[in-house]
Every structure is written in structure tokens, then in C-alpha cells.
Amino acid sequence: MEGFTEGFLVGNREDSSYQLTEEHSNVDLPQGFLDNNYEDPDLDRFLEEYEKREPSVAVIGDAYSREEAEKYQETIDVLSEMYPYRRFIVAPKCDAAFDVLDPGSTTLGYPNGKSPVQGEDIGPAKFRGWDVHILGGNPHDSVEAIEKLTQPTVDGREPANIVGYDTNLPLRMAYWEYWTPDGWQDNGGMSPRETARRSYREIKSFLQDKSVWPDIEPVEIYGEAVEEPDEFLWMDDGGDPIGSREELESAYVDEYVEKGTLVFKNESQKKFIEYREGLEKV
Template sequence: MAFTSRHPFTTDAYELGYLVGMREDKTLQQSSWANVAAPVGFLDNDFRDPDLDRYLERVDRYHPDVAVVGDATTYDEAERYQQAANNIRDIYSEVEPVIVPKCRDALEAIEQDTVIGWPNGYANIDPLDYSSIRDWRGRRVHILGGSPTDQYDIVQLLTQPTLTNDDPADIIGLDGNGVLKAAYFGEYWTPTGYERADHLSIRDTVRRSLEEMKEFWEGHGIWPDEEPIDRYGPAVKEPDEPIWMDDGGDPLVSRGDLEAAYIGEYEQGTMAFQSEAAKKYIEFHEGWR
């Protein structure tokens, strides 16, 4: 399950086991935090203002796990995205390209082994307006956007046995970030509907939705055994002792403290400092390397 947004929401999602990412014309907005570094695992395209050359530059920069190359509205556009997907796979075997067909001609132009994106959520078109379920069965599919309950209905539609014995689709992933918008309206997602979150901060509201979503998918047996954090390590490193080394041993008292901390890893252990200057000063005088 992928979640696209920015810090601190992506940081929390990543720690919960989500694959986090962003649209290629944006950033995770984590560079101003000394101790925050979530990987870009999911790279979406700017479908309102697509620029394939710019997108491929971002793939070169981030090497995401999943790359939504583009939304194809014509046969020629789909062919262009297919060539780009082939090039990505030739160069970066670990990157999984996705092409989103927005018409039947585009769907027919996409090669059988390429992941196709089922437009959902904010999409202004329904795949069933230009194709049938059988066109998607037997294909590798990523579901873009929508709530978990909507997405689960699509999973069932594409995978359950049929009277004609059609092959099931291989659902390789899902993504969505609608819970962020809901949080600004003071609500968090649950399987039975949105609940008021007047007692929670925006960050805590989003995290509550993400926790509910993960529990929902796990309850349906849909969650990876290996989470991205298992492969890439934590986005926010924690010191061996929750104290500032440059402030007389005073404790780090908040999540924000840890995210802003300058972390050093030494033979003596992992330690936290309040500033880069203090970190370098103590490293020099203590001989830590």
C-alpha cells in the first residue's frame, strides 16, 4: 500500500509499513529536518501537466520501487509511455513501471507484462466506461486512489472466480492519500465511515486513518510480509539513549526533537545533538569517528 504526501505524514506512514512517495513535481519536504529521510518508494506523475522527460529525470534521481509513468489518453501516448517503461526496466530492474490507460486504444497498446493502473479516487473516468472486466483480468494491475473499501471492491471484481473461468488479475499494489484531505476537515477514516477527530491534531488524525487502513487490509489478508522499512531502515534514527549529548544529558522530550536532531553513529553508540556545530565540536574534542 502506497501513500503519497509529505513529511510528517509520510514519515508516520513509512513507520507503519507503507510505501511512501510523492508526485514527481513535488517533494517529501523533509530536507529541512536533520534526522528525517524517508525513501521515495512511489513516484506518481503530474497527470494535469505531464512531462515525460522531467518524470524520467526524477526516476533517475530517486529509483522508486513503483513508477507511475503516465496516464495515456490515446494509442500513440500509450506507445510512448510503453517505450519509457521498457527503458526504465532495462536500466533499473528494481523499478516497476505502471501505465494508466484512459481509453480502450491505450489499453490495447500496453504490453501484457506491463502493470496497468486502474484509475480510481479522483479520476474523472471509470475504466468500465471504455473496457470490460475481462480486459483487466489476467493482467498485472495497480489500483490508483480511492478508499480502502472501494479498492477492496475492485480487488474482488478483478480476482474472484467467474462463470467463464477468467484468470484473476494480479493486484501488485494500491495507493491513496484521501485521508489527508479528510484530516483537514477534522475526520479520520474507519471501515464503517469517517469519524470526528476534534480531539486530535492533523498529524495524529492522519496517523489514526493510516492505522485503521492497515488494520483493514491485514484483516483481509492483504499486507506484505516485508515492509519497506525492513529493507531501507527507519526514516528517523533513534539514539541509544534519548538524551542530548551537547546539553548536559537533558532528555529529548518530543517527536519533533528527534526529527530535528543531528544523529551520529560511533563505536560508543548512536547519539543525538541539537545542532550540527555541536555535533562536530564534540566529535573533534572526544575523538569520535
């Protein structure tokens, strides 16, 4: 939620839940990014989750051989027909993968995080001329990778087209520290949500300063994740005002013909007020 609010496309790994619970009854986050479990890859499991979540960006897998690259490209050929206007990423981990993957449908993942094979090991030059997504890493490392992939070369080689960068650092460190361009800072007793929010804001500002932030943010495409009532009042509690963003996220909000958008503390009270007032939903 904090990442989406600050302008990031949110998602998760295919072997993990989406981390939303019944407590977030008024939150509707788009599952925009789906990563694979590179330490335990399973294409069938991944595809099952892809069909459930239908993300706009998906990391299909890591190609350590020509055979794996061929398998992933065949998968992308099918997916791109079924799910047009999506981005499918394969991380090449061998030279042969570049000969098999199709630049017309496939984005290259540039390994930049914890993978045993890094993009630097393969050679940034091989990624030039492709659409490239930076896979993981510290924001400083990501900017350094972008510079290597796009800076002018003496032979005039075409730069890579950087289309994305992902990192889970703000969530991994949210109990202790937040990221800044000058290093990790103690959160000083802030909650994990506050700490993550600070990291996202710092990372966004850093990338904007480096001119690598996109012109359009996900909220402009998907809309707000939290529905706002016309008046910030609990309709079922004598008009007491909502006290925090967290309360609104756990509320029950609906739109009615005569009353507009109303907010309720829980589902049972929502149903009771709807019955008592004869509210008609839009």
C-alpha cells in the same frame, strides 16, 4: 513519516516536493513511489524527476490513445533496462492501449480515484490476467475493485494479480478528520500528524481484515527512517533525555568508534562536542 512507520510505501507526485525540511535532520525516507500529474502530464518532466528520486514504483502516465500507450511502453522498455527490478505503471484509458502495453514489463493502473475515466468505465474484465495497481480511492472502493478484478467468473477467466494500492486521503484530510471503516471521524483536536497516523492505522487494519495487506512492509526492505541513538540522551545538554519522537526526528545523530551512536540537538553543538571529545566517526 507516519505512513512509512505504519507500513506504507511513501512517495509523492512528480510535480511536488518530497515534503521534508531541514527540521527533519534525522529522517531518511525512501522515495519509493512516484506518481505523475495526470491533469498536466509531461513525460520529460516526469523522467527528470524519476532520475533524481529513482523510486521502486512509478506511474508513468495515462494512455488515452494507442499513440500514448506506444510512447509509454517505449519509455518503460528503456527504463526497465536502466533500472531493473522496478515497477512501472500505465493507466489504460482506451481499449487500444491493452493491445500495445507489454504485460512482461508493465503494470496496469486501475483508475479508482478522481480520474474522469474510471476502471469501471473501461471494464474490469480487460484488466484480468495482468499485474494491476489500484490508483487511488477510498479503501472501501479499492476492496470492491479488487473483488471485481479477482473473483471467479463463469468463463474461468484468469484473475488480475493485485500488486499495489495508493491513496492520499490520510494527508488530504489530516487537518480535520481521520478515516475509519465506518466513515470519517472528527479528529477531536489531534494534530495533523496524529490524525494522519490514526487514518493509516485504520486503513491498514481494514485491509488486513480483507486479506489484502502484503507480507513484507517497506521498513523491512529499506530499514528504519529514523536513526536511534544507543541512549536517548542529548549529549550536548547535560544528559537531558529526549522528550518526544519529533525531537528525535529533528536531532543530529551519528555513530562513533568508542561511544557508539550519539544524538545532538543541533549541528553546531554536534561539531563542538566532536571536537572537544575527539570523537572518531565510524
